[in-house]
Amino acid sequence: MNIEIRNIHQRFGDTIALNDLSLSIEGTKIIGLLGRNGSGKSTLLNIIAGFRKPTSGKVLMDGEPVFENGRITERLALIREVGDTVEDSEKVEEALRYAAYLRPNWNDERARYLLDRFEVSLKSKISSLSRGRRSALGIALGLAAQADLTMLDETYLGLDAPSRYLFYDELLQDYMNQPRTFILSSHLIEEIARFLEDIVIIDHGKLMFHGNTEQFVSQGAAVTGNAADVDRFVVGKKVIGERQLGRTKSAMVYGEINIGFLEQASTDGLDVESLGVQDLFVYLTQPKDE
Amino acid sequence: MFDDQQPIYRQIADQIRQDILGGRLEEEEQVMSTNQYAAFYRINPATAQKAFQNLVDDGVLYKKRGIGMFVQAGARAKLQEEHRASFFGQRLDPILTEARVIGISAADLIAYISLKQGKDSGQ
Incomplete structure (x- = not known):
């Protein structure tokens, strides 16, 4: 499976939601889509799913356009915040029947198992479900669709911590039993970073990073020590954040952290620590002062 | 974890x-x-x-x-050898540095090690 996102522009009136975004996704991976609120994540997922035609640019799946292409869109599943593909007046079991009709690879047993684990009753009316149970229904519908590309857009909302961990376990099981591509958008970066093979970061409608998660983490470091030494050390390096406590200063550096970098820091008596996915993301996307 | x-x-x-x-x-x-x-x-x-x-x-x-x-x-013997090679530099040096900073003398360290080793071999 391969997804080609080519030069997507999306305008909403005067607002530019996506700005010349190109991205290519291949193979079977769990990919994290990270970005601040309003960065364009949901718009992008809607366009990939063929729910929306972008102002310009296109999305191809295995070489075919996704927009208004039923043969392609049945291979994609996008689960949004509140499992909104189902009617509120229906019961959960009716939503399953509808999904079974729509989805060529529908796995009814899997759906019922997941609903049972999340304690969602088949007889419940969808309108009566709590936010967390609605999210769980979305997850069950999304995973049981067994689509080639499954996109889960902040589906964790309303789920308490035990339910989220259940979701992560079931997602991993699904991925291992039947390797396919998942795109997950979430603000709970710390929780999901460990099982993301790749990361895509969008900021202000533009692609900021796409690549392997470990590679991303290896590009960020906090350099800490005497303020004057730190200032001297970071000359010519990309500093994405600073914190100071008395005479001690930490500078967050983004770029290649190689042996030379580490040896120089050690010679200068400075500590170098990894930032981790979440902190690095925060420093890279935080509002700039100017 | x-x-x-x-x-x-x-x-x-x-x-x-x-x-x-x-x-x-x-x-x-x-x-x-x-x-x-x-x-x-x-x-x-x-x-x-x-x-x-x-x-x-x-x-x-x-x-x-x-x-x-x-x-x-043969993996265990191989790993033991590798870990022995790095034990002094990577594990012990930071502890010795810390001991110096907090004022523990070499004699104190040697006395402690002898006591511990004596106990272990006496079991």
Whole structure:
């Protein structure tokens, strides 16, 4: 499976939601889509799913356009915040029947198992479900669709911590039993970073990073020590954040952290620590002062 | 479960090395699969795969096609030797530095080690 996102522009009136975004996704991976609120994540997922035609640019799946292409869109599943593909007046079991009709690879047993684990009753009316149970229904519908590309857009909302961990376990099981591509958008970066093979970061409608998660983490470091030494050390390096406590200063550096970098820091008596996915993301996307 | 300072694959590989050193994994014993590691630690299976590859490259594990990963014969002695080589520089030096900073003398350290070793061998 391969997804080609080519030069997507999306305008909403005067607002530019996506700005010349190109991205290519291949193979079977769990990919994290990270970005601040309003960065364009949901718009992008809607366009990939063929729910929306972008102002310009296109999305191809295995070489075919996704927009208004039923043969392609049945291979994609996008689960949004509140499992909104189902009617509120229906019961959960009716939503399953509808999904079974729509989805060529529908796995009814899997759906019922997941609903049972999340304690969602088949007889419940969808309108009566709590936010967390609605999210769980979305997850069950999304995973049981067994689509080639499954996109889960902040589906964790309303789920308490035990339910989220259940979701992560079931997602991993699904991925291992039947390797396919998942795109997950979430603000709970710390929780999901460990099982993301790749990361895509969008900021202000533009692609900021796409690549392997470990590679991303290896590009960020906090350099800490005497303020004057730190200032001297970071000359010519990309500093994405600073914190100071008395005479001690930490500078967050983004770029290649190689042996030379580490040896120089050690010679200068400075500590170098990894930032981790979440902190690095925060420093890279935080509002700039100017 | 993991610290941020080391890539997770390396922490898993180190853990398996420790398991072999400590006798929790025997030579020629089969290691849990990448999927089992992934499910247990909630990590991407590719990360577990990378840890295994690292250990295969180092001659600690080997792959039996279609069956899984096994601990290489002689892996324990090999790991012991590697860890002995790095023990003084990587493990002991930071402790000696700390001892100096807080004012523990060499004589205190030697006395403590003799006492501990005496106890251990006396058991």
